[in-house]
Amino acid sequence: MNRILLFIPLIMFIVMAAFLGGGIGRENKDVLPSPLIDKPFPQFILQQVEAEKQLTQSDLQGKPMLVNVWATWCPTCKAEHQFLNTLAAQGVRIIGINYKDDEDEAKVWLRDLGNPYEFNISDPKGKLGLELGVYGAPETFFVDGDGIIRAKHVGDLNQRVWQKYKGIFEQMKNHVEANVSEASSSIEGSK
Amino acid sequence: MAAEYGHIALLIALAFACVQSIVPLIGAQTNREWLMQYARPMALGQAVFLIVSFAALSYCFVVDDFSVAYVAHNSNSLLPTIFKFSAVWGAHEGSLLLWVLMLGLWGAAVAMFSRTLPLEMVARVLAVMGMVGVGFILFTVFTSNPFDRSLPSIPTDGADLNPLLQDFGLIVHPPTLYMGYVGFSVAFAFAIAALLGGRLDAAWARWSRPWTTAAWVFLTLGIALGSWWAYYELGWGGWWFWDPVENASLMPWLVGTALIHSLAVTEKRGVFKSWTVLLAIFAFSLSLLGTFLVRSGVLTSVHSFAADPERGVFILVLLGLCVGGSLTLYAFKAPTVSSAGKFKLLSRESFLLANNALLIVATLTILLGTLYPLIVDFISQEKLSVGSAWFNTMFVPLAAALTSLAGIGAMSRWKTMSGKLLIAQIAGSVMLAIFVAAVFPLVYAGEMNFKVAIGLFVATLLIAITFRDVWVKSKGQFRRLFKLTMSYWGMVFAHLGVAIMVIGVTVVSNFSVETALKMSPGETATLSGYDFKFAQAGTRQGPNYIADVGVFEVSQQGELVATLHAEKRRYKVKGSMMTEAAIDAGLFRDIYISMGEPLADGAWAMRLQVKAYMRWVWLGALFMSFGGLLAILDKRYRMRVKHA
Numbered sequence: 001m002n003r004i005l006l007f008i009p010l011i012m013f014i015v016m017a018a019f020l021g022g023g024i025g026r027e028n029k030d031v032l033p034s035p036l037i038d039k040p041f042p043q044f045i046l047q048q049v050e051a052e053k054q055l056t057q058s059d060l061q062g063k064p065m066l067v068n069v070w071a072t073w074c075p076t077c078k079a080e081h082q083f084l085n086t087l088a089a090q091g092v093r094i095i096g097i098n099y100k101d102d103e104d105e106a107k108v109w110l111r112d113l114g115n116p117y118e119f120n121i122s123d124p125k126g127k128l129g130l131e132l133g134v135y136g137a138p139e140t141f142f143v144d145g146d147g148i149i150r151a152k153h154v155g156d157l158n159q160r161v162w163q164k165y166k167g168i169f170e171q172m173k174n175h176v177e178a179n180v181s182e183a184s185s186s187i188e189g190s191k
Numbered sequence: 192m193a194a195e196y197g198h199i200a201l202l203i204a205l206a207f208a209c210v211q212s213i214v215p216l217i218g219a220q221t222n223r224e225w226l227m228q229y230a231r232p233m234a235l236g237q238a239v240f241l242i243v244s245f246a247a248l249s250y251c252f253v254v255d256d257f258s259v260a261y262v263a264h265n266s267n268s269l270l271p272t273i274f275k276f277s278a279v280w281g282a283h284e285g286s287l288l289l290w291v292l293m294l295g296l297w298g299a300a301v302a303m304f305s306r307t308l309p310l311e312m313v314a315r316v317l318a319v320m321g322m323v324g325v326g327f328i329l330f331t332v333f334t335s336n337p338f339d340r341s342l343p344s345i346p347t348d349g350a351d352l353n354p355l356l357q358d359f360g361l362i363v364h365p366p367t368l369y370m371g372y373v374g375f376s377v378a379f380a381f382a383i384a385a386l387l388g389g390r391l392d393a394a395w396a397r398w399s400r401p402w403t404t405a406a407w408v409f410l411t412l413g414i415a416l417g418s419w420w421a422y423y424e425l426g427w428g429g430w431w432f433w434d435p436v437e438n439a440s441l442m443p444w445l446v447g448t449a450l451i452h453s454l455a456v457t458e459k460r461g462v463f464k465s466w467t468v469l470l471a472i473f474a475f476s477l478s479l480l481g482t483f484l485v486r487s488g489v490l491t492s493v494h495s496f497a498a499d500p501e502r503g504v505f506i507l508v509l510l511g512l513c514v515g516g517s518l519t520l521y522a523f524k525a526p527t528v529s530s531a532g533k534f535k536l537l538s539r540e541s542f543l544l545a546n547n548a549l550l551i552v553a554t555l556t557i558l559l560g561t562l563y564p565l566i567v568d569f570i571s572q573e574k575l576s577v578g579s580a581w582f583n584t585m586f587v588p589l590a591a592a593l594t595s596l597a598g599i600g601a602m603s604r605w606k607t608m609s610g611k612l613l614i615a616q617i618a619g620s621v622m623l624a625i626f627v628a629a630v631f632p633l634v635y636a637g638e639m640n641f642k643v644a645i646g647l648f649v650a651t652l653l654i655a656i657t658f659r660d661v662w663v664k665s666k667g668q669f670r671r672l673f674k675l676t677m678s679y680w681g682m683v684f685a686h687l688g689v690a691i692m693v694i695g696v697t698v699v700s701n702f703s704v705e706t707a708l709k710m711s712p713g714e715t716a717t718l719s720g721y722d723f724k725f726a727q728a729g730t731r732q733g734p735n736y737i738a739d740v741g742v743f744e745v746s747q748q749g750e751l752v753a754t755l756h757a758e759k760r761r762y763k764v765k766g767s768m769m770t771e772a773a774i775d776a777g778l779f780r781d782i783y784i785s786m787g788e789p790l791a792d793g794a795w796a797m798r799l800q801v802k803a804y805m806r807w808v809w810l811g812a813l814f815m816s817f818g819g820l821l822a823i824l825d826k827r828y829r830m831r832v833k834h835a
Contacts, residue, residue, distance in 0.1 A: 010521070019566055
């Protein structure tokens with residue numbers, strides 16, 4: 001037998017490993033850059049899920065927040081929901097976009113599983129989702145106090161993922177606090 | 192403190208593994224006995240500390256220590272205690288610790304049951320296992336430490352274990368499967384040790400055989416348990432889905448089966464040496480690939496743990512080092528001389544070669560089907576998955592060919608045999624098989640079914656030839672049955688198991704009936720001669736769930752067969768819904784009822800099934816495992832091998 005032949009398994013493995021390696025990077029959708037990063041949140045006029053109230057992009061200002069795209073038809077959203085409840089309990093401001101969903105089912109969902117959201121934007125036709133470039137649920141946008149999108153995560157939020165984004169969120173918060181303290185110190189100065 | 196003790200124990204085990212992988216190997220290469228002596232105590236020490244580490248994590252679960260992040264994510268104070276134990280391996284971190292523990296236990300087993308082996312061999316084998324251990328303990332510690340605390344914000348209660356996993360099947364399925372996966376590391380270590388030491392001989396094959404068979408027995412049981420669990424727990428009566436993770440366990444099983452047969456040839460006839468070594472490397476590599484596929488999230492599957500690219504990279508590097516390294520060693524050191532023993536086209540060697548070829552083609556088919564989505568994604572950026580139709584089309588003919596050859600191969604002779612004699616010997620069995628294949632579908636279903644006929648033909652052929660062979664070998668005398676070797680009986684049982692499983696798979700796939708319908712309490716539906724009466728609907732309070740219960744009275748010709756309780760459970764903590772199917776199991780049919788969605792006016796969507804010969808699928812697996820167990824017990828393996 002020729003020794004060269006004995007190298008065939010090794011070569012086959014290297015080719016396969018290359019595909020597997022390629023697979024890792026590719027599946028890692030959450031690092032996919034969104035063209036919306038550092039852009040203002042898109043304009044919209046939509047109903048609130050919980051109340052007869054009209055909401056616009058100006059409601060997404062003030063305190064830094066997570067804007068979470070969810071739906072009752074999305075099993076991953078269900079898995080994620082508990083963690084959102086935890087975050088909300090820790091004082092993280094979360095706003096929901098109920099994406100291409102039945103409003104009544106959404107209300108039942110919020111009643112049964114708890115409501116971590118400050119309010120929910122109803123997007124039954126998925127128009128806002130389209131503007132945001134949503135291609136699945138759940139997706140989460142990190143929006144700062146000025147209504148600027150700072151980061152985007154595709155897939156569910158959980159403890160591990162949150163560790164990655166915590167820094168960004170803290171930064172957004174500190175930024176606001178810095179502004180406030182700057183403002184207050186200038187008031188002090190003017191006295 | 193338990194979590195910290197567990198963490199420290201894991202690190203001590205790592206230190207043991209490091210010494211185990213280096214010192215005995217140096218001893219073996221430089222022929223210093225006192226260095227080789229390190230292998231056994233290190234392997235035992237590693238196992239002890241891994242047991243301590245695993246026990247510590249279990250303790251964290253039992254006492255509801257939710258400051259440990261892994262416990263908080265996978266347990267809950269309401270969870271019944273038994274499930275707190277199984278929750279230990281309910282997610283990525285813990286199941287990896289279980290994996291490492293199993294590796295340690297196999298290492299310890301080799302250290303304890305290798306008195307008849309030359310020290311040099313033991314040193315090399317344990318060193319290779321130590322290396323694998325180092326890799327996986329590092330993986331656990333760096334990317335998936337189950338002992339991490341979530342301080343300072345300790346959750347008041349845990350997020351609960353996935354309800355799918357709160358079940359007896361899941362208590363036993365993963366450990367058994369892992370024992371199989373990891374068990375192939377022993378055969379792998381033997382192969383690498385033989386390559387390193389340059390002695391690929393009959394003795395090496397004989398030492399490898401019981402270990403390989405043991406791993407194979409566990410893997411067989413593990414896969415069967417997984418299939419059984421999916422059948423009763425997922426609630427739609429399926430028992431095999433060609434899911435990537437199932438495929439990941441089937442591939443090492445197929446290669447492991449090929450390896451068992453190839454080792455037999457290498458031991459008895461001294462041929463196929465390079466091939467056998469390659470199979471040993473493949474079997475373990477596919478186990479590692481399975482681990483990679485589950486952990487890295489490159490393929491999505493119902494089994495997938497949270498996808499994490501960082502872990503994926505780590506595992507890929509491990510896979511690269513382990514498989515790439517061993518295949519490089521193989522390329523340089525495998526013997527190129529053509530094997531000494533000669534054999535004719537019609538001989539047992541040829542049949543075993545055909546067995547290996549078919550099994551490897553089947554494995555490659557599954558590998559291609561499993562990885563195809565990745566390849567397509569790579570080339571054209573499209574997302575797709577390969578359906579079960581493709582796997583069935585490819586796999587079923589290969590399995591049929593394999594089954595039909597198994598009996599003939601087992602009764603054929605080494606080196607050469609007469610074709611005429613062979614035909615004369617199997618003629619009766621072939622006739623019987625044709626008869627059964629033609630009559631069974633007609634009697635059972637009243638119509639000819641070609642697929643069933645083929646399945647029945649190959650299975651009956653295998654059974655008939657096997658019985659005939661036992662008759663011939665015992666010369667028709669009862670007391671001579673006990674003179675046959677345990678290895679031989681092992682083969683008989685394993686082959687009968689294959690036939691039983693083939694019958695089960697064929698019949699259940701073709702002759703099962705099902706219906707989905709709306710039923711209100713008091714209504715009766717008829718399916719396949721059984722009357723299903725939806726007697727009443729109620730609710731039941733479980734320890735951590737609330738269930739809607741449907742009570743069914745199943746009767747045949749007015750006679751009550753079974754009273755069944757199907758449930759739809761709602762787990763409180765995660766709010767998830769689970770279907771608990773009600774099953775009346777029987778040797779020739781399973782009655783399977785699952786509740787769907789509640790409809791208006793107290794009616795329910797119901798799914799009724801009568802699954803023919805379902806149990807035969809798992810019965811076959813039990814026969815195979817029992818056969819493997821008999822083969823391991825053959826006293827030949829416990830005799831001291833004369834030094835070659």
